[in-house]
Amino acid sequence: MPRVIRRERLVPNIHLLEVEAPEIARKCRAGQFVIVMPDARGERIPLTIADWDRERGTVTSVFMPVGTTTRKLALLRSGDSVPIFAGPLGLPSEIGTVGTVLCAGGCFGIAAIHPLARAFKEAGNRVVVLVDVKADYLLYWRDKIEPHADELIVSSRDGLYGRTDFVPRHVREIVGREKIDRVVAVGCTYFMSSIAEATRPAGIKTMVSLNPIMVDGTGMCGACRVTVDGRTKFACVDGPDFDAHLVDWVELYARRKSYFDDEVRSLCAWEEERFP
Amino acid sequence: MSDQDKLSPSLAAEVLAEFEKDWRKDLRRAVPVKERMKIGRSPMPQRGPGERNRDFLEVNLGLAAAEAVAEARRCLDCAKPGCIAGCPVRIDIPTFIKLVEKGDFAAAAAKVREANSLPAVCGRVCPQESQCEERCHLKKASGVAVAIGNLERFVSDYELREGGGAPPRLPPPSGHKVAVVGAGPAGLTVAGELARGGHRVTVFEALHEAGGVLVYGIPEFRLPKSILVAEVAYLKRLGVEFRMNFIVGKTATVDDLRAEGYEVFFIGTGAGLPNFMKVPGENLIGVYSANEYLTRVNLMRAYDFPRYDTPVFPGRRAAVIGGGNVAMDSVRTAKRLGAEEALIIYRRSRTEMPARVEEVHHAEEEGIEFHFLTVPTRYIGDEHGRVRAMECLRMELGEPDSSGRRRPVPVPGSEFVTEVDLVVVAIGQSPNPLIPQTTPGLSVGKWGTIDIDWGTMATSLPGVYSGGDIVRGGATVILAMGDARTAAAAMDRRLKEGGPA
DSSP states (O other), X not given: OOBEEEEEEEETTEEEEEEEOHHHHHHOOTTOEEEEEOSTTOOOEEEEEEXXXXXXXXXXXEEOOOSHHHXXXXXXXXXXXXXXXXXXXXXXXXXXXOSEEEEEEETTHHHHHHHHHXXXXXXXXXXXXXXXXXXXXXXXXXXXXXXXXXXXXXXXXXXXXXXXXXXXXXXXXXXXXXXXXXXXXXXXXXXXXXXXXXXXXXXXXXXXXXXXXXSSSSSSSOTTEXXXXXXXXXXXXXXXXXXGGGBOHHHHHHHHTTTHHHHHHHHHHHHHHHOO | OOOOOSOOHHHHHHHHHHHTSHHHHHHXXXXXXXXXXXXXXXXXXXXXXXXXXXXXXXXXXXXXXXXXXXXHHHOOOOSSOSHHHHSTTOOOHHHHHHHHHHTOHHHHHHHHHXXXXXXXXXXXXXXXXXXXXXXXXXXXXXXXXXXXXXXXXXXXXXXXXXXXXXXXXXXXXXXXXXXXXXXXXXXXXXXXXXXXXXXXXXXXXXXXXXXXXXXXXXXXXTSOHHHHHHHHHHHHHTTOEEETTOOBTXXXXXXXXXXTTOOEEEEOOOOOEEOOOOOTTTTSBTEEEHHHHHIIIIISOGGGTTTSSOOOOOOSEEEEEOSSHHHHHHHHHHHHTTOSEEEEEOSSOGGGOOSOHHHHHHHHHTTOXXXXXXXXXXXXXXXXXXXXXXXXXXXXXXXXXXXXXXEEEEXXXXXXXXXXXXXXXXXXXXXXXXXXXXXXTOOBOTTSOBOOBTTTTBOSXXXXXXXXXXXXXXXXXXXXXXXXXXHHHHHHHHHHHTOOO
């Protein structure tokens, strides 16, 4: 079983998980994900690959504990093993030399933006990185992202890094200030949909990494159906990246909440079992 | 397709040699044919419908030894049996049945295993009535075939109870490395055959349990997982290595594996891409593909939620769209998960249903409602995006189509709306595209199926073979295993002749 190399809390309620997975480390590219199951009775969930070390053969993901699975992951220690760490799944992000790219990451998505900024920079683009945190103490990986960014803007509600504006306003300002050729955004559904609305009027190509519920992650089940441009797509094999202006966001919001009641039940049952 | 009616000369000779053994002659003489024909078929003992439709324990209980011997006595031990040619993997059926009659259950099990790597599975899920039992001469003479499937299940269960069967003596290692992609019925069969040939076999499986459709698709009440675990354990004793959570095409490509020294490949990745009808509302919450629904319940154990973490909607009034075995499995699962009403919605009539007769029969006993000549046209959601009703259209049967079945034609103006809070779409699967997409040079047909030569199951790439649903587009476990046997023989020849890798 894949061995956990490192699991640490980066900032409150955001954790890093580094797992020994030499094959995945050798193959993975920016934008792909792994399917993880924390224990034998667990659920399979997708996590975006945030970093990898091809020589050491390790793959790193960053996640936020919200439900049973992510809480179980947050309790892992180095030396533990997980029954499933499979991938790399999904299509890699389309990285081209397009000019200026705005990479926007929010919350757990800041980590996922890191390999994208790196890849766009390596491809010869000017890279502007916009990271969004609720408060200054929730910022992480600034040092990892900075080397790949021509400009790094931190958007925070408490003003330590400057303005307290919400992300869409930052996006509109950047877009008004200079010519942006591509926007890529990773974060929660709300974060990505609000960036989609911010870039829609100017018609700037905006790619988002969608996060619907998945089971197998290989195209077998169709749990991750999303409607893009009026057509049903499977996020696991046709994505996870899609054109933000063509995504049916209302459907995605609803489908992500499919099991809300069950998620609460599951968490209560697990807490009772584990912390009696 | 590859349905050769005649046995190969070598197999025909083996069958004849067994037929002429003294003990067989003695057995034939012991009970005259007339007496044999008077014996009634031993019914399969099963749990009552009112008890079983609330849990996931197995429905059929299996024959007792005396019942099995009595059933075996019904077999006339024909000089020219029809049953063997009806079996896609060519089990020497009369020989194993006569060994049962003789009381040598272990030898009977070993005989089945010579041709079938998953006998306890096939004894449960094969459509025997349209294969071996269809060709049984007793059926032609008296109307009721020998219960070959029930006997196959009996001998393999006997073997599993007795410790799983001793692995055959293996030839010295050949030194050849074989990669099998997909641990479904086809892949497991190839693995067993080639391991017996002394080759080093590695099975690469994308999911975390071996079995493919046998583990994610077929429910516990029809095929207990313990059976599959035992069959896989047998393969491990033969030296087969399993690499789980390894997605060939993603984790490593076929070319990567070739570079690691694998010489021949078998691609058995199945029909892992669910079809939808593309009608409005299909993405509402509560509308599942059968693959997702069954995977949640079987592979992820959602029936034991919240002890297991994966949830599934129970549904109060559940509709399953389709008329095949997967539809039957889904609708009976919905009933077991607590649906007050569980409906089959099928666009043709009862006679065209592709499901096994026994499954339809069991479903009816368990209180499943069948709505024939009906097709959903859209799903209607509530304010939260959850399905609450569906609109259907009535059909009538027109002229036969290319499959020979009468084509359903819509009856204009027959739309009606009915309330449902769970829908499972079980209208078939397409081949999984992962391998074709990532294997340059692999020739693929119009429907995404891998092109093969039916005589050897060889693909357009040297050393790469394929079989099962990825070449057929959606068939049965046993047809996949038949393909696998053909492929394994060709792969073995290729390795022994030292052809180019």
